[in-house]
Amino acid sequence: MHTLLPFLLAMIATVVLLEMWASKLRIAYPILLVVAGLLISFIPGLPVVKINPDLIFFIFLPPLLFEAAWSVSFKEMKKWWRIISSFAFLVVFFTALTVAIVVNHFIPGFTLALGFLLGGIVSPPDAVSTGAITRFVRIPKSTSAILEGESLLNDASSLIIFRFALIAVSTGHFIWQQAALSFLWMIIGGVAIGLALAWIFVKAHKWLPTDAPSDIAFTLIEPYCMYWVAEQLHSSGVLAVVAGGLFMSSKRLFFLNSTSRIKGYSVWESFVFILNGIVFLIIGLELPEIVEGLRAHGTPLHTAIGYGVLVTFILILARMISAYTALVATIIFRPSVIPHASSRRRRLLMPLLLGWTGMRGVVSLAAALAIPVTLDNGTAFPERNLILFITFIAILLTLLVQGLTLPTFIKRSRLFDGIFAEDDSEVVSQRIKKELRHHSYEFLKNKHENEWKGHDGMQQLLHHWEEKTKASDDSWMDENIKTIFLEMLESQRQYLSKLNKDVTIDEEIIRTQLYQIDLEEERLRMI
Structure with missing residues (x-):
């Protein structure tokens, strides 16, 4: 041995x-x-x-x-x-x-x-x-x-x-x-x-x-x-x-x-x-x-x-x-x-x-x-x-x-x-990213109008996805907003799963996007 x-x-x-x-x-x-x-x-x-x-x-x-x-x-x-x-x-x-x-x-x-x-x-x-x-x-x-x-x-x-x-x-x-x-x-x-x-x-x-x-x-x-x-x-x-x-x-x-x-x-x-x-x-x-x-x-x-x-x-x-x-x-x-x-x-x-x-x-x-x-x-x-x-x-x-x-x-x-x-996968990938950002914004907008209207943290989160820019301070991310953020990420996964049924879309692109969502969720949990 x-x-x-x-x-x-x-x-x-x-x-x-x-x-x-x-x-x-x-x-x-x-x-x-x-x-x-x-x-x-x-x-x-x-x-x-x-x-x-x-x-x-x-x-x-x-x-x-x-x-x-x-x-x-x-x-x-x-x-x-x-x-x-x-x-x-x-x-x-x-x-x-x-x-x-x-x-x-x-x-x-x-x-x-x-x-x-x-x-x-x-x-x-x-x-x-x-x-x-x-x-x-x-x-x-x-x-x-x-x-x-x-x-x-x-x-x-x-x-x-x-x-x-x-x-x-x-x-x-x-x-x-x-x-x-x-x-x-x-x-x-x-x-x-x-x-x-x-x-x-x-x-x-x-x-x-x-x-x-x-x-x-x-x-x-x-x-x-x-x-x-x-x-x-x-x-x-x-x-x-x-x-x-x-x-x-x-x-x-x-x-x-x-x-x-x-x-x-x-x-x-x-x-x-x-x-x-x-x-x-x-x-x-x-x-x-x-x-x-x-x-x-x-x-x-x-x-x-x-x-x-x-x-x-x-x-x-x-x-x-x-x-x-x-x-x-x-x-x-x-x-x-x-x-x-x-x-x-x-x-x-x-x-x-x-x-x-x-x-x-x-x-x-x-x-x-x-x-x-x-x-x-x-x-x-x-x-x-x-x-x-x-x-x-x-x-x-x-x-x-x-x-x-x-x-x-x-x-x-x-x-x-x-x-x-x-059949350029980069073009398809950029299109999916754009659609996913739009889906995320609509999801948060609906949440804001129906459940969290007037909430400062929610307003910042909505603005974050509207402009898609990174905030330098995560102090606005309280537990309530973190919960909504996690719900949004899960909504993104469901959206991509439905999108994957389209036979014209390369599944590898979908998997890459899902992996990035997982990374985003892990980053969020560490805040």
Whole structure:
């Protein structure tokens, strides 16, 4: 323990320093973390990082999925649900099937079940990598919404494939009827369990006398609870966390106060950043041990590298084919829903962009490490080290090849030229601010005329919002006026919530305004 703890603390420090360096170099930090982990692993005397395969999903996935569900725009997901669903389910299954067929044909000893197991592991693109890479280039909200929504759902679909393939490899047989029923229960049961527990958690936050620290502590354990309960009932813990997270995100204004939302945002941002960083470092740190396992099994390193390159090529090709197939189907059946496809050139390049955003990362590594070392009968799990090595190569190559070239591709293709002039979020944001000021003034004016006419403090507050200037002295803010001010802020939240129903308004703008209202409320409480 005394040896491992300093090493873990050093890992966290390394993650932070490499993220700073990545920002300075303007490249995605997962790329540097993977390479750094690989280089660090060659330092002699370092302890070997080992994680129990039974715990890998439970440690990393629930909080990462929960935070992603809170961050994604559910309104945008509904808007582009056809494209998101096709990439999250159909494309993942097509990719896993393609990988299974190819490796069964080219890799000796790989059965179709092992092929599907590998396909389920490497099929889902990584949301963290894509987000970290696209932060240095400007892309339309529709494109980012598709990528975020896909990454939230494709984890569930790929892990369902992984689970059934793992059962087939372990038992040696696969019964389609039972698999179909289990598949339905995993989906329906996972969503139902997640929504039911989320509803209970929302009520608990409202009924219990919680404060900001207890609210944040509850949100940290809630995704683990959703995942564990769903898994105990043989359903999908991933879908439970996603469904529950989306439900609680939509209700955040009703069961969390402004203090909990502001502090919780910072805590979760740091927590998820550390988790992601550690996982990407582990990707590199695990490689030497995986290579030793390959050598012990008698697989030459250059042969294993060739298999990894082959699988990576299949992943990229399958996603490209899927993207253009989706384009053709959309043009034929739903031409009106193609996002920003105002020109033929843009229509042809958009699937190429979506196809090139298939970087692999956290979920693929977690799934590969979750493969048991032995089968139920005690024999070694077939081709475990080779599957781990191929997964590492796929993660490394997609991060380096696609990750380093994606920003350049977006800039040089000039794919989004002219789009931001038509859809400038700053213009929309200024319009919403103006409407919100008008709404606030009308709210206070009505209060003044009906309840507080002649009150000096109320008159100053009304003048403050009429002129929108900051007073140098807050002594006029007595408890009565503070109460009205808080009522006004709550009225602003309700107004923004109604305004968010407009599908033409970017939800991120609404969330920014709500966050500023929370900050204003906190400032007011400190007066």
